[in-house]
Amino acid sequence: MALLEVKDLAIAVAVGGQLVPVVHGVSFTVEAGKTLGIVGESGCGKSLTSLAIMGLLEGSQVRITSGSILFDGQDMLTLPAERRRAIMGADMAMIFQEPMTSLNPVYRVGEQIAESILQHRKVSKAQARERAIELLRLVRIPDPEGRVDSFPHQLSGGMRQRVMIAMALACDPKLLIADEPTTALDVTVQARILDLLKELQDETGMAIMLISHDLGVIAETCDDVAVMYWGKIIETAPADELFSTMAHPYTRGLMASIPVSDREVERLEAIPSRVPMLGEKLDGCAFHPRCGRARPICSDIDPVAIAVSPSHFARCHFPGEDQA
Ligand SMILES: Nc1ncnc2c1ncn2[C@@H]1O[C@H](COP(=O)(O)OP(=O)(O)OP(=O)(O)O)[C@@H](O)[C@H]1O
Ligand code: SF4
Ligand SMILES: [Mg+2]
Known part of the structure; x- marks a missing residue:
C-alpha cells in the first residue's frame, strides 16, 4: 500500500x-x-x-x-480534526522555500525545535532541549550544543534551512x-x-x-x-x-x-x-499554444493520460512522437 x-x-x-x-x-x-x-x-x-x-x-x-x-x-x-492535527507536523511534516519566513526571529532555534517536539510528544522541557541538540547534530550543524541557543539571524541561509529540516524531523515523520x-x-x-x-x-x-x-x-x-x-x-x-x-x-x-x-x-x-492565466479558459490541451508538436485535435480535445509503458503515463495525443 x-x-x-x-x-x-x-x-x-x-x-x-x-x-x-x-x-x-x-x-x-x-x-x-x-x-x-x-x-x-x-x-x-x-x-x-x-x-x-x-x-x-x-x-x-x-x-x-x-x-x-x-x-x-x-x-x-x-x-476528525483532532486526529488530523496529531498526524500533521508529526507523521507528516513540511519544509518551505524560505526558512526566515518560517522561523520566528525572536526565539532561539533550540526553543523553536523544542516547541515542535512539545506539541506532539509528552516530554519535559529539558528532554525536548536534549532532543533539539540531537536533531541539530542529525542535520550536521557543527557545535550543536552551542548553536541550540543561536537566534535565526546568527545563522547562514543553509544553516537556517538545516534548522527547518531539524524541526520537521522532530517527531520522526513518515513523509517529509x-x-x-x-x-x-x-x-x-x-x-x-x-x-x-x-x-x-x-x-x-x-x-x-x-x-x-x-x-x-x-x-x-x-x-x-x-x-x-x-x-x-x-x-x-x-x-x-x-x-x-x-x-x-x-x-x-x-x-x-x-x-x-x-x-x-x-x-x-x-x-x-x-x-495560461489563473482561471483562463482554454479548450483542448492547455499546452497547445506553446507546443511545437500541436495539431488541430490538440485545440479541441483535452488528451487523457496515455500509457507509454506500464509505469509511464503522458497526457498528450502524440506522446513521444518527436523523440530524438
Ligand atoms: N491564496 C491564494 N489566493 C489566490 N490565488 C492563489 C492563492 N494561492 C495560490 N493561488 C494561485 O493558484 C495558482 C497555483 O499556485 P501555487 O502556489 O500552487 O503554484 P506553484 O506551482 O507552487 O508556483 P511556484 O513555483 O511559483 O511556487 C497560481 O495561479 C496562484 O496565483
Ligand atoms: S496534446 Fe500533446 S501534441 Fe497536442 S498540444 Fe498537447 S502536448 Fe502538444
Ligand atoms: Mg510554490
Whole structure:
C-alpha cells in the first residue's frame, strides 16, 4: 500500500464570490521510503497541492472541491480534526522555500525545535532541549550544543534551512514534504542540502515529496517524477524512465531549459510563449499554444493520460512522437 495516495484532487480559489479552479484533479502516490518529485513552472499548482495534503488551506480563500488524500490508509479530508492535527507536523511534516519566513526571529532555534517536539510528544522541557541538540547534530550543524541557543539571524541561509529540516524531523515523520527547499540558496549550498535530505532518508526510512521548478534538482534526488502543467499532472514515470524517454513536449522543454548555473537569465527558453492565466479558459490541451508538436485535435480535445509503458503515463495525443 502506498504511504500517500492522492486521488483526483481538485482545488479552487474563491474570487469575487466565484470558485475558480486552479488544480484540476491530480492523482499520484508516494511509496514508503521513496522520493516523489513534483516539477512544473511557477503557478502550476505545486504548492497548493502540498498545502492541501498538509491541511494548511483551511481558513484561506482556497478550497478543495473534490478528491481524496489517503495517508497511511486514512482519508485526511474526512478524519476528525483532532486526529488530523496529531498526524500533521508529526507523521507528516513540511519544509518551505524560505526558512526566515518560517522561523520566528525572536526565539532561539533550540526553543523553536523544542516547541515542535512539545506539541506532539509528552516530554519535559529539558528532554525536548536534549532532543533539539540531537536533531541539530542529525542535520550536521557543527557545535550543536552551542548553536541550540543561536537566534535565526546568527545563522547562514543553509544553516537556517538545516534548522527547518531539524524541526520537521522532530517527531520522526513518515513523509517529509519539501516545497522548493533549496531555491533560496546558492548552488553549492543547494547541493549540500539535497545530499543531506538523501542521507537522512537513508538513515530514517522516511518518504519525501520534493517540489521544484527545476528538473535538474528532481533528476538528482527522486525515484519517481510527476510533471505538472496548469493544474494537471501531464507526465508521470519512474525517474530513470522519464529522463531516458520524455514523452510529453512540455517535459522535454523543461529538460532543455535546465539552467547551467543558478544565475541563468532566461529559464524555460526552450518553451515559447506564456503560461495560461489563473482561471483562463482554454479548450483542448492547455499546452497547445506553446507546443511545437500541436495539431488541430490538440485545440479541441483535452488528451487523457496515455500509457507509454506500464509505469509511464503522458497526457498528450502524440506522446513521444518527436523523440530524438
Ligand atoms: N491564496 C491564494 N489566493 C489566490 N490565488 C492563489 C492563492 N494561492 C495560490 N493561488 C494561485 O493558484 C495558482 C497555483 O499556485 P501555487 O502556489 O500552487 O503554484 P506553484 O506551482 O507552487 O508556483 P511556484 O513555483 O511559483 O511556487 C497560481 O495561479 C496562484 O496565483
Ligand atoms: S496534446 Fe497536442 S498540444 Fe498537447 S502536448 Fe500533446 S501534441 Fe502538444
Ligand atoms: Mg510554490
